[in-house]
Amino acid sequence: MATGPVILDRGRADLWRVAMVVPLQGPAGLFGPSCEAITDLAVRELNERGGILGREVVAEVVDGGAAPEIVATELRALVERGAVDAVTGWHISSVRHAIAPVLADRVPYVYTSLYEGGERRPGVFCSGETPRCQIAPALRWLRDNLGARDWFIVGDDYVWPRGSTAAVHQYARELGLRIRGETFVGLGTPDMGRAVDLVRDAGCDGVLMLLVGQDAVEFNRCFAARGLHERLLRFSPLMEENMLIASGEASTKNLFVAAGYFRSLVSAGAMDLLGSYVRLHGVHAPPLNNAAESCYEGLHTLAQLTHRAGSADLRDLNAAIDGTAYDGPRGTMEFHGPQAAQHVHLAVADGYEFDVVTRL
Numbered sequence: 001m002a003t004g005p006v007i008l009d010r011g012r013a014d015l016w017r018v019a020m021v022v023p024l025q026g027p028a029g030l031f032g033p034s035c036e037a038i039t040d041l042a043v044r045e046l047n048e049r050g051g052i053l054g055r056e057v058v059a060e061v062v063d064g065g066a067a068p069e070i071v072a073t074e075l076r077a078l079v080e081r082g083a084v085d086a087v088t089g090w091h092i093s094s095v096r097h098a099i100a101p102v103l104a105d106r107v108p109y110v111y112t113s114l115y116e117g118g119e120r121r122p123g124v125f126c127s128g129e130t131p132r133c134q135i136a137p138a139l140r141w142l143r144d145n146l147g148a149r150d151w152f153i154v155g156d157d158y159v160w161p162r163g164s165t166a167a168v169h170q171y172a173r174e175l176g177l178r179i180r181g182e183t184f185v186g187l188g189t190p191d192m193g194r195a196v197d198l199v200r201d202a203g204c205d206g207v208l209m210l211l212v213g214q215d216a217v218e219f220n221r222c223f224a225a226r227g228l229h230e231r232l233l234r235f236s237p238l239m240e241e242n243m244l245i246a247s248g249e250a251s252t253k254n255l256f257v258a259a260g261y262f263r264s265l266v267s268a269g270a271m272d273l274l275g276s277y278v279r280l281h282g283v284h285a286p287p288l289n290n291a292a293e294s295c296y297e298g299l300h301t302l303a304q305l306t307h308r309a310g311s312a313d314l315r316d317l318n319a320a321i322d323g324t325a326y327d328g329p330r331g332t333m334e335f336h337g338p339q340a341a342q343h344v345h346l347a348v349a350d351g352y353e354f355d356v357v358t359r360l
Contacts, residue, residue, distance in 0.1 A: 023065030034292035064091030068098035088298030112294035116163030137360035155210030206233030240289035
């Protein structure tokens with residue numbers, strides 16, 4: 001496999017220096033190797049096309065799995081030394097809230113993860129999915145096609161699950177669904193037994209999982225050990241190939257996922273990305289997945305936005321973001337204000353892959 005991202009050379013003005021904030025530890029740490037590998041691919045592609053504003057792109061990985069205040073401190077040091085021109089990457093919303101004030105009015109920040117929506121701070125550009133385009137249409141499809149009307153929500157106890165749950169209560173009223181209960185667990189909870197028992201006793205048709213990485217893996221294992229995978233649906237807006245592998249094939253029956261990208265998508269852009277990824281890193285590379293692909297989108301968003309603005313000045317970028325669009329592995333990505341709109345697909349787990357059922 002090819003080597004990882006180039007470490008920033010802080011002495012050269014001909015470089016466009018990007019800090020990639022991706023998790024290398026914690027519940028989301030299992031995404032990290034895939035995010036690093038695809039960063040290498042995206043940087044190579046951008047440099048083959050002339051870089052960004054004629055400057056060679058280099059990337060340094062910052063561990064977004066550390067405590068939010070630690071991530072913010074590291075980025076503050078980079079920015080104050082003039083060692084970073086932009087920030088992007090997949091990380092949880094708690095980290096976004098910690099680092100956005102550090103970057104404000106200084107460098108552009110493309111936040112690539114799915115999130116709870118509503119980010120409006122200038123200079124923060126969000127390319128990930130939001131509940132209105134991801135969770136709501138999936139719940140409608142599961143109601144209409146599988147009769148799922150009664151749901152229980154299990155989430156990690158932080159910004160994204162809490163904000164998404166508030167939105168789901170609104171969607172439930174719109175769609176005629178019933179929320180039978182909800183529970184939140186601490187990030188990194190090793191024992192999901194209590195949460196699974198609450199689901200079992202709730203009289204629901206399915207469980208909406210708002211769990212990150214290893215937490216979702218532990219939930220899947222416990223859920224299947226109780227035999228609930230045979231009679232209840234699971235739906236998650238955050239489930240990818242690493243999590244399927246870690247959960248085990250027997251633990252993913254009746255598991256549905258909505259996302260803007262799956263490795264198994266059959267489209268020209270998605271297949272081109274998979275081919276390029278395998279050619280660079282080989283067939284034994286870390287699994288290509290939604291979290292990693294979002295990092296690819298983040299780097300290409302920076303390239304498209306700076307090209308449209310003709311500048312790296314934040315005022316120019318803020319003025320140019322509305323209407324910025326390009327075609328990539330997810331299809332057409334188009335920004336409406338600072339939030340990207342994109343196609344979202346519903347898939348069902350099939351062993352260690354996803355079978356894409358429909359475009360929502």
